[in-house]
Amino acid sequence: MSACAKMTARAPLLEVSGISKRFGGLQAVRDLSLEMARGEVLGLIGPNGAGKTTAFNLLSGFLSPDTGRVRFDGHPLAGLKPHAICRLGLARTFQIVRPFPRLSVLDNVRIGALARHPRMAEARGKARAVIDQVGLGAKADLTAAGLTLADRKRLELARALATEPTLLLLDEVMAGLNPTEITDIVGLIKRINENGVSILLIEHNVRAVMSLSHRIAVLNFGEKIAEGEPAAVANHPRVIEAYLGEEYVHAPAR
């Protein structure tokens, strides 16, 4: 029994093997393979159009890969709808936040909580706790449409968190936030991870992604060009060329 438990504990939480997705003439993702251990924070970076969001859609069931397969927590995800994948414990946020605009913050988060707590009162309690956790406690009764962008990003995060995921996919939760707000949300993501939730993070804010991630994978034109510890990835020549190229070119001129 203990051997079996050890096996599951050691098996990767997420196993992506050679997935590809083509939209007409555009190869959005090409032969992408990734592995994530339990408790890990993996940063997924790359220039605009590199295929990061497409990769998220492939993992969360909003798109199905042309080739390749995804295993999550021991389950093959092929053919599963997004809601079924969410119930397996893989939750996501959207790059363009999609709150239920006319519902209150509490009701928004409760929809997520209902996934594990079918009774309305219990789901409400769970939603309350998550809202407090992300720092929206004082705004629980406001309508989602009236929130600032920073708060809508928190709400997006809270809703996904309320489904009690083991793996959380965060799609640019810091985009459009000011430095103070970014510091806050970095702290929040760290705390979520410390509570045992693994995190796959798409992020353009290099400093934030470097400080949060245990490892980083870099996509360019749909292909993974580098993977490793943050410092190693930052100094990888192909990464500098593809992603930091412009700054690198300008650096000697200063």
Place this chain on the structure above:
Amino acid sequence: MRWLAALAVVVLLLLPAVLNSYAITVFIFIFFYAFLGQAWNIVGGYAGQLSAGHAAFVGIGAYASAILSVEMGLTPWIGMLVGGLLSAGLGTVVGYLGFRFGLRGFYFVLLTVAFAEVCRIVALNTDAVGGALGYYITFTGNPWQFQFQDNRAYYYVALGLMLLATGIVAAIERRRFGAYLIAIREDESACEALGVNTFRYKMLAMVVSSFLTGVGGTFYAFYLFSLQPGSVFGIPLSVEIIIRPIVGGAGTVLGPILGSFILSPLAELSRIYFGQGGWAGAHLIAYGLLLIAVVLFLPQGAYPALRRLWIRAAPR
């Protein structure tokens, strides 16, 4: 709020004692269309799936219970459940096609209209159900056959239907089912990402809605005693069903009732005053104007606006 609702029910229960026969007829229409609007409200208002073919369910329920009663002597009290089940069967087919293949917005509207029109044309060309002449029920006044000498009996049956549907909608709203339907209306993809099986809940909403609407068909048949394909399956009836909850407030428990109290007397008055001399469709013009006004000034309907006034006026 609760005691206000109870008071309203008591008033409606006592009202026939003081109303004349004509006023009772007006109330019967108010209740019946509020009932149909409430049934539509589940799928159209809460889940936000705009079915514009709900007349199909009325028609199937009406023809089913009428034929079963006339040809086989089956009491419409049971026939109304058969009609409801048949309507739910059609609702399942329409829902499956629409939701499985992701028809949203206008495409779903067109799908539902198309099914209702197919039903109308089939009824029109099936001699066994009277074809274009329609299907007629002989009045016997036998309550077991859903026929009443006294208009007040219809009043209470229609009131009962309205209260039943309203109770069902209120119960749905308080449960996970209702919370999910509202969320689906607001953003379907976000729902999927949060673990909501949107297909299942939309189907469930469609089935409950079409079942209730089919039950209403029995009342239609045994109140009017004649079924014409054009009126019972036609687009005008579908419009009548939709417009009340939209004016009153789609996706609210009281919206369809409020909408029916506004529109049903309006339709009746315009029928009386404009009915003769080539003005027969005048109430449709009034509907059109009212709908424009609602979309412009009260996009969520009259009930949410009234509620805001109430909250503002209430002393704190």
